[in-house]
Amino acid sequence: MYSILENINKPNDIKNIDAKDYKKLATEIRACLLKNVSKTGGHLASNLGIVEITMALHLCSNLPEDKIIWDVGHQSYVHKILTGRWRELGTLRQYDGLSGFPQMKESDTDAFDTGHATTSVSAALGYAHAYSIQNMDNKVFAVIGDGSLTGGMFYEALNNAASLKSNMVIVLNDNNMSIANNVGGMSRYLTKLRTASQYKNLKDNIEETLKKMPYIGDQVIEKIRRSKSSLKHLVIPGMLFEDMGLTYIGPVDGHNVNELVSTFKHALNLNKPVIVHVRTVKGKGYKFAEKYPSKFHGIDPFNIKTGELKKSKDESVRSYTDVFGNKMCSMAKENDRLVAVCAAMPHGTGLIDFSKQFKDRFFDVGIAEEHAVTFAAGLAAGGMVPVVAIYSTFLQRSYDQIIHDVCKCGHHVVFAVDRAGIVGNDGETHQGIYDISFLTSIPGLTVMAPKDGNELEAMLDYAVNECDSPVAIRYPRGSVVDMDNVNSCNINMGKCEIIHEDAMAEAVFLALGSMVNVAKKAADELSREGIKTTLVNLRFAKPLDMDCIDRIIADNKAANKLLVILEENTENGGVAEKIAAHVNYMDENIRCLGINLPDAYIEHGNQNFLREKYGLSENEIVNRVRSMIQ
16 A cells, blocks of 8 residues: 555554655655554644654754754654654554553554643753763654643743853744644744745845955854844844844745755754744644544544544533533623633633633633643732633643642632543643642642532532632533433532432442542442442532541441542542541541542553453442452
8 A cells, every 4th residue: 555654563663765755755654643643533634734844853863862852742753753653553542552642662663652732842952961071972852733832831941051062952843833723922923934935045045145255255144144133123123033043044945855854854954942833734734624624633434535534523512611601600600700711722612602701701712721720820810710711631731820829828729630540642741630639739729520410510510609719610522421310419518419319228339520420339239139228419628528528437337348449540648548547537437439540540441341341340349349348
């Protein structure tokens, strides 16, 4: 099927490809991406757009000695193909298969584990200084998308990069399209740069002409170099990168391999930090991805010919994200102080309808989670009620701001923590399994988790309209669980819900959020086997309803008591650990069984498969409880 790609079996094999075959190789790489991602799902548009850049980087590098660090990392599929892993691409994002992100344990050509934005330049700078100290001349590249330029860590790294005395090349992949449309001043700045190629041409022409002038030419060139700042500011307003001490080259055509190779080699010869501004088309080579880059940024398996998902979404099946988005719109109609904040994910967090209906009360701050949280604190201090919708894995990035800027002052900010728990195929960098641990450690922050969609709506209503302090509500990725037959939505601060109780229960299930429905199924099965159970929906991870827990323990007359505490969170710092510590402190004659995730990074794979593997499924719970009681 592939006449050129067949020759890529290990790192650096691209150097054996004739330059006249580069276009054909690029075409075959795109065909390989489409064939495999259409089956496995994954990040397609970004990889289609970076094919030629990746080819040029590999042509200019000697891997693994030289390093290519991918910001975020979801655009590293082409890199995996060119290092000989293309035959395994059908296992992408599947358990025990290739990761959808760079992983050092997967290949020594993956220079750094990445999964979150704005980290590449900092890591590359560390590599470059390490090589400089050891007198090594290894090349270091950092590839970062224009969407990441809204993140503050990028500028912190640039601020330090100016002191570097060896080469480091920052490749700015500018497709004018991150997950959502780019926002803010940096987007406008890049728009100016895209029109500034005439500056480079003017500079080259002037130097060539002056060099031909005997005696005085070199002197004039030197004077121009000394005053180049003035010329640049005249031709290109606001040369931010040069002002920060980096040499700027660009814009360059990101789909011309030969031009890219020439540019990268020139940048490396400067032996200093250089930023190469490359313009690309997201989704290049596949018409549906070019037309709908957001849809094909991260996509489930699809039909190549039509671009449609192989498994169409059942409109009658709601996700927790859908419930959140709809409830936000209905609350905003009644509460004109309600505002919404997200970090470059209006679609992913369910706020797209809110953004259309309440434009003046919607704020997409770009990939800048730290700013989003402190900005929300300012909104709250100014009299608004901000709801900050961020995925659990990305909320980690704003931990200091949650503590210092929101909770210490008691600002009424509501955190909608989406994708809490196991998220599946994106793997270690995206699992939302730490938020209970890091959020419940913060004084003054209330942490809730709904058992189903109706309870999520009730919790949002309670957090926005009845609280006057910081609140976090965590909810999982995926379809809403329907527990209408046991539903009670009267939310009271720190109070749990008893779904059913047996005074002679041998197993008392204390479940939080997504684990309530699983616990109910397990409890029902044990009851059918003759093992009496009690089921409690904790609702709150903080404050825990210790009064209710103590009362259940005291009222439970069975000799063989077992508290089964269920949460989709790592065991360290979770609710099971806190309840077990309380029981131990009270010196109660009762055993505690924590059903949660280990102190480990959870790999990529299907959500249900991972829950089964780590003991969070109904069958696994029944087996463990039965064996402990028997």
